[in-house]
Amino acid sequence: MTDISQIKEHMEVIGADGVHVGTVDGVEGDRIKLTKKDSGAQIEQAEGSHEGHHHYISTGLVAGIEGDKVRLSATGANAVNFEEEEGGQQG
Template identity: 80%
Template sequence: MADTSNIREHMEVIGADGVHVGTVDKVEGDRIKLTKKDSGAEIEGAEGSHAGHHHFISTGLVAEVEGDQVRLSATAANAATFIEE
């Protein structure tokens, strides 16, 4: 697991494949809270009840924090299966 202490609000969260997963709202404990406006809405298969509210991703999926991006160790599609509501 990467050092997550540098994760900041408005950083882009991307999968290992470079696909946008969400935008950081804040870190709460061992989870990244994604902003509501794109909280999984762009991930294939995320629809209906997945839209319009915050989602969370475990910091255990973070591979690297660099610049304004949080890169996950899973692809965006795989990360979607780990998203918590």
């Protein structure tokens, strides 16, 4: 199991396919909070509006930590489907 305490602010979050998903703003409970400016808005095949507010990724999707990158078990496009909005809604 990955040591979630190793996840730090400004680390890059990437999908299993190496696609950029976002940038860590912090960890809140069992979720990674992504920065507002970089919450996966540019991922191809992403649906809906992903700009202007924080998104969260479950720490359960973390496959590992490699240097300054948090690698997810889901691809970049699939990770967006698991993102949660600030209010707790899945995106």
